[in-house]
Amino acid sequence: MDRSDVSAGRLRRSPRLVAAVALGVFALIAGACGGASSSPANTTIEYSIWGDPAELASQQAIVDAFHAANPDVTVKVTVSDWDSYWTKLETGLAGGAAPDVFAMDGPLFPDYQSRDVLLDLKPYIDKDKYDLSQLAEQGVADFTTADGGQYGLPRDLNVVALYYNKAMFDAAKLPYPDDTWDWAKLVEVGKKLTIDANGDGSPEQWGLYTETSDMENYWLSLVWQNGGDVMAPDGKTTVVDSPQAAGGVQFLQDLIYKDKILADPSVFVDTGDAFEQGLAAMEVNGSWLVPTHIAAGIDFGIAPIPSGPAGRFTSVNPTGAVVYKKSKSPDAAWRFVKYLASVEAQTKLMELKAALPVNKEVLNGAYATSFDGAQVFADSLAYARLKPSFPGYTEFNTLLQGELDTNVFAIGSDGKAPNKTAQQALSDITPKLNEFLAAR
Amino acid sequence: MSRTPAPAALGRPGRIALGLGRDRGAGGASPRTIGSDRRWVAFFLGPTVIGLLLLSAAPIGAAFGISLTDWDLLTAPKFVGLENYTSLLSDHRFLMALRNTTFYTLVSVPLGLVLSLGLALALDQSFRGIAWIRTAYFIPIVTSATAIGLVWMWIYAPTGGLLNQFLVALGIQPQRWIADPFWAMPAIIAISVWQGLGTSTIIFLAGLQGVPQEYYDAASVDGAGRWRRFRNVTLPLITPSLFFTGILALISAFQIFDQVYVLARPGKPTDATITVVYWIYENGFNFFKMGYASAASWVLFGIVGVLTAIYFRSQRRWVHYQ
Numbered sequence: 087m088d089r090s091d092v093s094a095g096r097l098r099r100s101p102r103l104v105a106a107v108a109l110g111v112f113a114l115i116a117g118a119c120g121g122a123s124s125s126p127a128n129t130t131i132e133y134s135i136w137g138d139p140a141e142l143a144s145q146q147a148i149v150d151a152f153h154a155a156n157p158d159v160t161v162k163v164t165v166s167d168w169d170s171y172w173t174k175l176e177t178g179l180a181g182g183a184a185p186d187v188f189a190m191d192g193p194l195f196p197d198y199q200s201r202d203v204l205l206d207l208k209p210y211i212d213k214d215k216y217d218l219s220q221l222a223e224q225g226v227a228d229f230t231t232a233d234g235g236q237y238g239l240p241r242d243l244n245v246v247a248l249y250y251n252k253a254m255f256d257a258a259k260l261p262y263p264d265d266t267w268d269w270a271k272l273v274e275v276g277k278k279l280t281i282d283a284n285g286d287g288s289p290e291q292w293g294l295y296t297e298t299s300d301m302e303n304y305w306l307s308l309v310w311q312n313g314g315d316v317m318a319p320d321g322k323t324t325v326v327d328s329p330q331a332a333g334g335v336q337f338l339q340d341l342i343y344k345d346k347i348l349a350d351p352s353v354f355v356d357t358g359d360a361f362e363q364g365l366a367a368m369e370v371n372g373s374w375l376v377p378t379h380i381a382a383g384i385d386f387g388i389a390p391i392p393s394g395p396a397g398r399f400t401s402v403n404p405t406g407a408v409v410y411k412k413s414k415s416p417d418a419a420w421r422f423v424k425y426l427a428s429v430e431a432q433t434k435l436m437e438l439k440a441a442l443p444v445n446k447e448v449l450n451g452a453y454a455t456s457f458d459g460a461q462v463f464a465d466s467l468a469y470a471r472l473k474p475s476f477p478g479y480t481e482f483n484t485l486l487q488g489e490l491d492t493n494v495f496a497i498g499s500d501g502k503a504p505n506k507t508a509q510q511a512l513s514d515i516t517p518k519l520n521e522f523l524a525a526r
Numbered sequence: 527m528s529r530t531p532a533p534a535a536l537g538r539p540g541r542i543a544l545g546l547g548r549d550r551g552a553g554g555a556s557p558r559t560i561g562s563d564r565r566w567v568a569f570f571l572g573p574t575v576i577g578l579l580l581l582s583a584a585p586i587g588a589a590f591g592i593s594l595t596d597w598d599l600l601t602a603p604k605f606v607g608l609e610n611y612t613s614l615l616s617d618h619r620f621l622m623a624l625r626n627t628t629f630y631t632l633v634s635v636p637l638g639l640v641l642s643l644g645l646a647l648a649l650d651q652s653f654r655g656i657a658w659i660r661t662a663y664f665i666p667i668v669t670s671a672t673a674i675g676l677v678w679m680w681i682y683a684p685t686g687g688l689l690n691q692f693l694v695a696l697g698i699q700p701q702r703w704i705a706d707p708f709w710a711m712p713a714i715i716a717i718s719v720w721q722g723l724g725t726s727t728i729i730f731l732a733g734l735q736g737v738p739q740e741y742y743d744a745a746s747v748d749g750a751g752r753w754r755r756f757r758n759v760t761l762p763l764i765t766p767s768l769f770f771t772g773i774l775a776l777i778s779a780f781q782i783f784d785q786v787y788v789l790a791r792p793g794k795p796t797d798a799t800i801t802v803v804y805w806i807y808e809n810g811f812n813f814f815k816m817g818y819a820s821a822a823s824w825v826l827f828g829i830v831g832v833l834t835a836i837y838f839r840s841q842r843r844w845v846h847y848q
Contacts, residue, residue, distance in 0.1 A: 173811055180599045197814065201600040288685060352705025356683045481813040485619075488797040492707065496796045499708060 129418040130160040131186035133407075136171035140377055144438040148431045152422060155430075159418045161187075179203050179410075186413040187422055190238055190406045192228040196477040198408070204237040205409040210420040211236055221427055224467065225404040225444040228475055238408035239427045242441035243449075244372050245466045246307055246400045247459075248272075248389045249379065254279060254291065254367040263368070263389035269311075269337060272368075272392040276347030279367035293347035295359065295366035298338060298495040300487065302473050304370045306401045308334035310471055311394025317474050323523060326486065327509070327516035334394070335508035339494050343503055351495050361386075373463050376439040388459025390466060402470035404444065442467075478526050482519060489515040586827065593820035603817065610821035620822060623805040630715060630801065631779040638719045638726060638775055639768065645723060646730030647756075660731070664724040671721075675788030678717050679704075682789075704789055707798035714785050714799060721785075722778070726771045733767030734760065765845040773837055780830050783807065802826050 135145055142165040149161045164185065166174055172194075178184035190198065198204055211218065218226050218236070225240025250263050258278055263271075276293030283290060297303035301316065309316060314331025317324055325331065341348040354360045361369035362382045369375075370391060379386050391400045407426050409419040425431055432443040436453050442463050443449045454461040476482075489511050498505035506514070593610055597603035614620050649660055666674065681688045682703035690700035703713045737760060745755045783803040800808075802822065810819035 176599060176811055176814075201598055201814070203600055350705075352684045352702045354685075355705055356679045356687075357685075478813075484808070484812070488619075492796040492798060496705065496707070497702065501706075 128158055128160060129415045130162065131413070131415050131418050131422060132162045132164060133422065134164045134166070134171070134175065134185035134188040136168045136189060137165055138167075139165075140438060141165070141440060144435060144440070148426065148434050151430060151434065152425050156421060156425075159415075159421065161422055182412060184410045184412070186410055186415060186419045187407055188410065189241065190229075190408045192404045192406070193473050193475040193479045193483075195228060195238070195406065195408075196475055197479065199231060199235075199237050200477045203411050205411045205413065205416055205419075206235045206237055207239065207409065207420060207423070208234065208236045210416075214424070216424060220446055222404075222444050222446060222449060222467065224402050224470065224472055225406070228404050228472060229406050229408070238406040239423050240404040240406045240444040241426050242405050242435055243444055243467070244374055244403045244405070244441055245463055245470050246302065246304065246370060246372050247391050247462055247466055249361060249369040249371065249375070249386050250389060251361065251364070251367050252385045252387055258367075262387055263392070265390045267389065267392040269392055269394050273341070273345045273347065276341070276368065277345060280347045288353075289349075290365070292349055292360055292366040294341060294368045294370070295354070295361045296338075296348065296370045298342075298351050299491060301483070302401055302403055303372065305335050305338050305490075306473060307370075307391055307399055308337050308394060310334070310399035310401075311396055312337070313396035317476070321474075321476055324482075324486075324516060324519045326519070327512040329509070330396070332507075332509040332512050335490065335494065335512065337394070339504060339508055342495065350497050351491070352497065373442060374440050376457065376459070380439070386459075388462045390462055398469045400466050400470045401473050402467060403473040405441065478522065482522060485519060485522065486515055589820040589823050592817055593824050595817045597816040598814040599816050600814075606817065610818045611825070613818065614821060614825060619800065620802075620805055623800045623802045626711060626798075626800060627780060627782065627802045629711060630718075630782055631776065633712075634715045634718050634722075634782075635772070635775045635779050637715070638722050639772060641719060642723050642726035642771070643730050643768070645727045646734055647760075649727065649731055650734045660728075663727055666721045667724045671784035672788055674717070674721060675785060678785075679789060682713055704799075705796070707796050710796070710799045714782075714789065717785050717789070718779075718782065722775065726775065729767050729771050730764065733764035737763045762846045766847055769837075769841050769845045773834060776833060776837065777830055780826060 133145075133149065135141065137145070142163065145163055145165075149163050152159070152161060171189075175184060175188060184203070210216070221240055222243060225243055226236075229238035229240065230236055248263055248267070252262065255262055260275060260278060263275070272294070278293070279291065280289050280293040281291040282288065298305065301309075306316065309326070309331045312330050312334035314325070314328050314334055316326045316331065338348075342350050349360065354365075357363065359369070359371075359375070359378070360366040361371075362375075362378055362384065364382075364384060376388075390398065392398075407423045409416060409423060413419050427445055429445055429447050432445040432448040433452060435441065436443045436448055436456050439457050439460075443453050449464060449467075454464050490508075493505040493511045493514075494508055496504065505511075592603065594605060594607060595603035596606045596610075645663065649656065649663070684690065684700070684702040684705055687703070689703065693700050701709055703709050741759050741763070742755055745759050750758065781803050782801050786799055786801050786804050787807075803826070806819045806822050806826070809815045809822065
């Protein structure tokens with residue numbers, strides 16, 4: 087759900103998105119008309135992704151390069167915003183007419199795989215002697231099943247780090263964040279950078295911005311950094327009510343209500359990312375925000391996520407490309423999926439700066455110097471853990487996040503403090519979550 | 527209020543609204559109409575009836591079938607009998623959605639009716655430019671819900687929002703509106719009432735213009751003041767419009783979805799404004815529980831059906847057809 091959380095930013099761009107979708111549809115129609123006249127050996131496959139026009143352009147460039155190398159296969163790219171992407175996919179799958187290849191979010195993968203709509207690529211991998219070890223393990227793992235199936239290849243990786251606004255640090259004569267930072271340092275510097283010059287109680291400049299509305303943006307990392315976890319090792323129950331896990335979530339609540347370096351979620355819910363608007367000095371968030379921040383004209387740097395009592399952890403979440411089980415051209419689809427993870431395609435993907443390449447040759451090579459801060463992202467994989475991924479994740483997350491949004495992060499019914507502490511809320515919701523997990 | 531003939535802009539469409547329920551009375555139809563024109567009746571009603579059967583009745587029936595199953599849209603449905611319905615009774619999130627929807631309906635329907643009747647009375651004038659003013663009130667209806675949502679997002683923004691700037695200028699403490707679980711639902715109601723104002727007002731306006739001027743003249747001669755004329759002439763004669771508007775408002779209130787989806791869906795920023803249709807959407811398309819979502823649709827259908835039936839039965843007590 088991480089992408090939906092930047093929706094305010096996306097909404098502002100929506101006319102262009104609509105135009106892009108319209109163009110995509112037009113291309114599809116034009117392509118379908120043109121297809122009839124091309125040679126019968128030509129195979130056409132559809133590739134669906136979520137994203138914005140920039141991502142479409144990037145993926146289109148990859149597709150064009152694929153066409154140059156594979157003249158017998160035509161790939162049509164269709165793009166939708168995050169929410170409509172999943173609705174369209176569901177409808178397509180139910181109607182038996184889903185795209186041949188489509189993008190898949192790591193945590194949502196089990197829900198689709200378990201419903202038997204994805205093609206196991208293992209036979210193709212074996213036949214081609216395709217070397218999976220050329221791809222980052224964390225990316226591959228999310229699309230591997232317990233019985234050894236491989237239902238997709240990773241396309242890119244997303245990690246969480248600390249962005250900082252250089253101008254604001256310079257103005258306050260503070261050194262930039264580095265790999266020595268921990269929770270205490272974040273709070274200390276955050277307070278110095280939270281400026282309420284007119285004393286009206288609502289700062290004109292916030293020390294920190296993050297999104298509380300999905301675990302991936304920050305609180306999942308905090309839980310790990312405090313020695314807790316969301317899921318038990320067997321993945322069948324949740325342990326998010328442990329004192330360690332609650333402590334991590336509590337740290338985030340305290341940033342808002344005790345340290346007051348982070349605005350409560352209502353402040354920027356409509357206008358979007360405060361860091362992007364130049365209203366916050368730091369932001370803990372995903373690597374996907376780099377192009378957005380560049381486009382906003384922010385002069386920013388990237389530092390590792392600050393470490394907690396139990397060490398430094400961040401979350402990694404791969405986006406993959408999967409093949410529809412009923413695809414009429416599975417061979418062409420497999421060739422394309424393989425191509426998406428190739429050095430050539432990954433180098434093009436890297437240029438967008440929106441995600442980490444998953445191909446090790448690019449990730450450990452050209453990527454690190456492709457922009458200022460890319461090295462931090464690449465290094466962070468060493469202490470990154472996978473975002474939870476299991477069947478029923480969406481509903482589980484809705485229940486859990488709903489409790490946190492309403493009672494832990496938002497101002498409560500008294501208009502001042504949240505309704506519950508992190509421990510109270512997590513203890514309240516955990517029996518319901520475990521009941522839900524047990525029923526599946 | 528001095529009565530003048532209806533301006534051409536609206537062309538007295540009041541008869542359309544008044545025609546509802548005509549079948550109960552003797553009606554104006556001459557004896558030959560139905561018999562000889564039966565084929566024409568079939569011809570004109572056919573497309574609508576076929577459309578209703580194919581596009582409404584069939585899916586509604588299918589949804590009932592689905593509601594008896596456990597179905598994730600992709601794998602084969604599994605028959606579970608009434609289990610989905612019994613689960614709903616103890617699903618606290620569903621019950622919360624039902625509570626929210628009921629609150630929304632109870633407040634928004636009467637409020638919308640009163641305001642639009644008032645507006646219709648105010649607009650029931652004849653002067654240069656009245657047609658433009660009337661059109662202005664109709665604009666929200668032809669504007670997309672998303673565009674409206676975005677504008678209201680700006681109005682309600684906790685920092686720098688239009689409404690809060692206004693309050694601050696008046697020296698009133700700014701509020702967090704959508705972000706505040708207490709204010710979120712009232713804020714949504716305000717948008718919906720504003721958005722629905724045009725439709726109801728047009729119907730009321732038509733009803734008002736269908737009231738013959740002679741009745742007002744007669745009442746005035748009898749010494750009735752403005753309030754008495756409204757209470758004893760206008761109100762009884764526009765009860766058909768009131769009835770019609772009420773039923774539309776009631777049904778659409780139970781289906782509240784788009785404002786919630788755009789402005790206040792769970793996580794934006796709290797869970798406080800979930801409504802039944804949002805819950806159905808979420809369960810069907812996010813959680814892949816088509817059976818469960820269909821069961822909730824049928825519960826909603828049942829509630830709306832019962833209320834509509836009660837409302838229809840009540841009309842003989844308070845609705846007067848001329």
